[in-house]
Structure formats: structure tokens, C-alpha cells
Amino acid sequence: MTALRRLFFFVVGLFLALPLIVVAGVSINARQTLAFPPQGFSLSWYGQIFTNPEWRNALVASLTLAASSALLALLIALPLAWFLWRRIAPWANIFQLLGVAPFTLPPVITALGLLTFWATTGFYGQAWTAVISHGIFFVTLPLVTLSLGFSAIDRSLVEAAATMGADDGKIFRTVVLPLILPYLVSGYAFAFVLSLNEYIVAYMTVGFTMETLPIKIFNALRYGYTPTMAAVTVLFLVIAAVVFGLVARFGDLPKLLGAMSDER
Amino acid sequence: MRREPPQRLADYGPLFFPAGMLTVFFVVPFATMIAVSFFQREQGGFYTPAFVFDNYARFLSMFFGKVLGFSLFLAVAVAITCVVIGIPFTYLLSRSARKIQVVWLVALLSILSLSEVMIGFAWSTLFSRTAGVTNLFVWLGLMAQPQALTPSFGAVMTAMTYQAFPYTVLVLYPALVRLDPTLTEAARTLGASPVKAFFTVVVPALRNTILATLIMVFIFALGSYLLPQLLGRPQHWTLSVLITDQAIYQSNMPFAAAMAVFLVLVSLALVGLALYAGQQRQAK
Numbered sequence: 211m212t213a214l215r216r217l218f219f220f221v222v223g224l225f226l227a228l229p230l231i232v233v234a235g236v237s238i239n240a241r242q243t244l245a246f247p248p249q250g251f252s253l254s255w256y257g258q259i260f261t262n263p264e265w266r267n268a269l270v271a272s273l274t275l276a277a278s279s280a281l282l283a284l285l286i287a288l289p290l291a292w293f294l295w296r297r298i299a300p301w302a303n304i305f306q307l308l309g310v311a312p313f314t315l316p317p318v319i320t321a322l323g324l325l326t327f328w329a330t331t332g333f334y335g336q337a338w339t340a341v342i343s344h345g346i347f348f349v350t351l352p353l354v355t356l357s358l359g360f361s362a363i364d365r366s367l368v369e370a371a372a373t374m375g376a377d378d379g380k381i382f383r384t385v386v387l388p389l390i391l392p393y394l395v396s397g398y399a400f401a402f403v404l405s406l407n408e409y410i411v412a413y414m415t416v417g418f419t420m421e422t423l424p425i426k427i428f429n430a431l432r433y434g435y436t437p438t439m440a441a442v443t444v445l446f447l448v449i450a451a452v453v454f455g456l457v458a459r460f461g462d463l464p465k466l467l468g469a470m471s472d473e474r
Numbered sequence: 475m476r477r478e479p480p481q482r483l484a485d486y487g488p489l490f491f492p493a494g495m496l497t498v499f500f501v502v503p504f505a506t507m508i509a510v511s512f513f514q515r516e517q518g519g520f521y522t523p524a525f526v527f528d529n530y531a532r533f534l535s536m537f538f539g540k541v542l543g544f545s546l547f548l549a550v551a552v553a554i555t556c557v558v559i560g561i562p563f564t565y566l567l568s569r570s571a572r573k574i575q576v577v578w579l580v581a582l583l584s585i586l587s588l589s590e591v592m593i594g595f596a597w598s599t600l601f602s603r604t605a606g607v608t609n610l611f612v613w614l615g616l617m618a619q620p621q622a623l624t625p626s627f628g629a630v631m632t633a634m635t636y637q638a639f640p641y642t643v644l645v646l647y648p649a650l651v652r653l654d655p656t657l658t659e660a661a662r663t664l665g666a667s668p669v670k671a672f673f674t675v676v677v678p679a680l681r682n683t684i685l686a687t688l689i690m691v692f693i694f695a696l697g698s699y700l701l702p703q704l705l706g707r708p709q710h711w712t713l714s715v716l717i718t719d720q721a722i723y724q725s726n727m728p729f730a731a732a733m734a735v736f737l738v739l740v741s742l743a744l745v746g747l748a749l750y751a752g753q754q755r756q757a758k
Contacts, residue, residue: 229600233592290493305492305493308501311500327503327506342495410699442592443592454584458576467647468651
């Protein structure tokens with residue numbers, strides 16, 4: 211059984227890794243050819259991401275968009291999750307539902323909704339519209355992690371603080387915030403990585419005026435192949451693995467992903 | 475803490491910003507899209523406010539029927555493939571050591587977050603003539619010459635399964651972690667083989683979870699918009715691709731919006747079904 215299980219894990223792992231191994235391989239080709247196993251060795255395609263103005267601009271645009279939209283998502287999710295935890299207001303759950311909706315529906319729907327909205331209001335193509343669009347699209351992630359974080363708070367702690375005379379603001383800063391900080395960080399991390407990789411919403415809102423890295427790769431694919439695409443893919447994969455690795459290192463990843471009752 | 479209903483206006487304070495943002499930038503755009511779906515299209519990519527059903531009437535064409543049929547078929551095929559592989563995989567994962575679980579979860583999350591553009595690019599490389607997997611087959615003597623495997627239905631199907639598999643595992647994971655291990659232990663004590671215990675105890679206990687997961691993955695696959703474009707032929711285009719194409723390249727916003735509304739209705743109906751299946755599970 212153990213051998214069979216190992217074999218099964220190996221086959222699934224191979225399926226998941228194979229395209230990435232080939233991409234990593236073609237990213238170090240010496241010349242601009244799509245060849246595997248790689249012919250020669252060169253890291254110049256990785257250098258291209260930072261030295262070629264087009265790729266660098268796309269990288270900066272992607273990082274700026276991801277950093278600011280994840281922050282916006284957090285700013286929307288935090289007071290909402292806090293309110294839902296602090297107050298008895300069943301009707302307010304409608305906003306929880308609205309926060310989860312964009313992520314549950316096929317992304318093309320949110321993208322098209324935002325496209326018609328920005329076109330109607332006349333802001334279509336402005337860079338900041340992408341920040342708001344992504345902030346709304348990814349609000350689900352911090353909302354889910356924060357709801358989990360709040361539900362894990364022992365209410366008697368807060369009760370004690372209140373008995374000692376602390377008001378809501380003080381309780382939030384001194385008791386609640388330190389307790390939910392890990393969930394705040396992981397919510398931001400999830401939103402950041404997903405925004406970095408998101409294509410359709412960014413494309414439909416600012417695709418004609420601004421290039422993020424996924425948009426840049428898609429546009430470049432139409433004119434043929436360059437190993438820089440492979441280098442960017444590897445870079446993004448590494449960023450995601452590092453971020454989620456850190457979340458796992460400093461937080462409880464199985465618990466974050468829903469293994470809540472698991473106290474073994 | 476004393477959890478109480480809001481009394482003063484100030485108690486609602488924290489809700490203002492989130493509620494405002496979600497209303498203005500999600501509810502209003504959604505409503506705008508629905509409104510546009512009834513608008514009249516003008517030549518040259520513009521549209522004027524109106525209340526016509528023309529955009530919906532176009533659904534009744536053969537072409538649209540084919541695209542819809544193919545989208546549903548593709549999403550069902552991907553969902554079934556993912557769930558069939560995902561259940562035993564997630565089951566074994568949830569029974570592994572915690573360290574192994576964390577490593578797999580990090581890897582699955584990384585692949586899940588990988589841009590669809592990049593997944594499409596990675597598979598088109600793996601399926602290419604010069605750098606692809608067929609070179610390996612040639613080297614092994616299974617094939618005479620390397621060849622390109624795209625564009626083809628198999629390529630679309632493989633890449634979409636690849637994209638949806640991590641999602642499937644993460645949807646199944648909570649339910650399988652919480653599954654009472656004594657269930658299978660009891661079956662094993664009574665003499666069932668591990669495989670038999672899995673099929674006679676684990677699978678029936680998870681019937682509703684499996685149904686809910688199938689629907690979730692189905693909707694996820696329905697949302698794939700780039701892989702059919704990058705790896706398939708035009709006849710492999712799905713509803714999501716068609717919506718993007720109409721909105722961006724054909725500049726027919728009203729028709730794109732009508733299709734999107736239709737897609738929402740299909741998805742919502744299925745989410746409702748998934749929630750219902752989930753509740754049945756809770757009730758047990």
C-alpha cells in the first residue's frame with residue numbers, strides 16, 4: 211500500500227511538475243530558441259525582466275497593482291469582518307455574500323461588469339481603476355481568512371478588557387488586532403499573489419493602456435516566443451512558493467485551508 | 475464578548491466603507507452589465523440605451539447552441555476527471571504526516587495562483603514540437619519523429635485539468651481532513667482491504683461532498699477563458715472565450731453582456747445546488 215501510495219503521489223507530482231520543468235528548462239537556453247533540453251546555459255533572460263524597459267515596466271506595474279489592490283481588499287475586508295463578529299446583524303451578511311460572489315462566479319463576469327461600469331462612467335483605461343477592480347475581485351481572500359481569525363478569538367479575553375474599562379477602539383488595538391494579525395498577513399499574501407497573476411479583469415479594465423506581466427506575456431505570445439516569458443513564469447512561481455511557504459512557516463496553513471477542527 | 479445589535483448610528487461606522495465599496499464597485503457594475511445586455515447595438519462598437527431582447531434572441535442560433543453545448547461538455551469532463559483523481563489523492567494526503575501535507579499544500583497553492591496565461595504557455599511549450607514531450611517519446615523509441623500536440627482537444631482538456639486539479643484538492647481537503655478515521659479503521663478491522671474500505675466507507679460517507687465539489691469544479695472550469703484560445707482550435711472555444719471575444723475584439727458589448735448574464739444564471743443555479751448538497755451533508 212505504501213509503495214502504491216508513493217507511486218500515486220509521484221505520478222500526480224510529475225503531472226503537476228512536468229510543464230514547469232520544461233518552462234524552467236527553456237528559460238535558460240543560451241539562444242532565443244524554444245528547445246528542451248536547453249542548449250547552452252544563460253541567465254540573461256532573467257536579466258531581461260529587469261533590464262529591458264518593456265518587461266521592467268510590466269513588472270513594476272504588476273507589483274504596484276498587486277501591492278495596492280491587496281491593501282484595498284484588506285481595508286474593505288477588515289472592518290466588515292470586525293463588524294460581523296462584533297455585532298448581531300444578520301442582514302449585514304449580505305455584504306459577506308457580496309464579498310465572496312466575485313470569486314465564486316466565473317471571472318469573466320466580474321471583468322465584464324467592471325468593463326461596462328468603467329466605460330459608462332468614463333474612467334475606462336485609467337490605472338487606478340485596475341486597483342479598485344482587483345481590490346473588489348480579491349476581497350474574498352482576506353474576508354475568508356479574517357472571518358476565520360475572528361471566530362478563533364476567545365471572547366472572554368475581550369470581555370475582560372471591557373470589564374477593565376477599555377472602549378471598542380482600545381480593545382481593537384490592544385486585544386483584537388494582535389490576535390488576528392496572522393490572518394491579516396495571510397489574507398494580504400493570498401490577495402497579493404493572485405492579483406500578480408490575474409489576467410482577465412486587468413485586461414478588460416486597463417488592457418489597452420497598461421501592461422501587467424500576464425498581459426505582457428499574452429500580447430508577446432501573439433508575436434512569437436521569447437525565453438523571457440519562461441523566465442517570468444519561473445519568477446512568479448518562485449514568488450508564489452516563497453509567499454505561501456512563509457505563510458505556512460509562520461502560520462497554520464492546514465487550518466487556514468479549512469482543517470479547522472483538526473486538533474490532533 | 476457582549477455581542478449586541480448595533481444601536482447608535484456610530485455603531486454602523488465600520489460598515490460604511492466596505493458596504494459602500496462593494497455596492498458601488500460590484501453591485502452597480504453588475505447592474506450596469508445587466509442593463510447593457512438589453513441595449514441596442516449600433517454600428518462601430520457603440521450602443522444606445524434601449525430595451526430589446528435581440529441580444530438574448532441570438533442565443534437561439536445553431537452556433538451559440540454548439541458553443542454552449544461544448545462549454546458544458548468540457549467543464550463536465552474536466553470536473554469528473556479532477557474529482558476522480560482528486561478524491562483518492564486528497565484522502566491519502568489528509569492521512570499523511572503534517573509536514574508532507576504542508577509541502578503539498580504550498581505547491582498546490584502556487585500552481586493554483588499561477589496565471590492562466592502562464593499555464594497556457596507552459597503547456598504549449600510541453601506540447602510543442604521542438605521542446606515538447608514528444609522528444610522524450612522519440613528518445614525512448616516510442617515515436618519516429620517529434621511532433622506538435624497543439625492545437626487539439628486533448629491539449630485543452632489536459633491543461634484545464636491541470637488548472638482545476640489544485641482547486642479540486644483544496645475544495646475536498648477540509649471535508650477529508652475532518653472525516654472520522656475510525657470509520658475506515660472499523661472497516662479494516664472487519665477485514666476489508668484498504669481499497670475496499672475506501673470505496674465502501676469513504677466514498678459513500680462523502681457523497682454530498684463529492685457532488686458539491688463536482689459542481690464547484692464545474693463552475694471553475696466554465697470560467698476558463700484563455701486555455702481553449704491558446705491550446706485549441708476555434709471549435710474548442712467556450713462561452714467564456716466567446717464573451718471576451720465579443721466584448722474586446724468584436725466590440726459588441728450588449729451581446730457579450732447578455733451571454734455573461736446567461737452564464738451568471740447557469741452558475742448561480744449550480745452554486746445553489748452545491749449549497750443545497752452541502753446543507754444535506756450538514757443535516758446528516
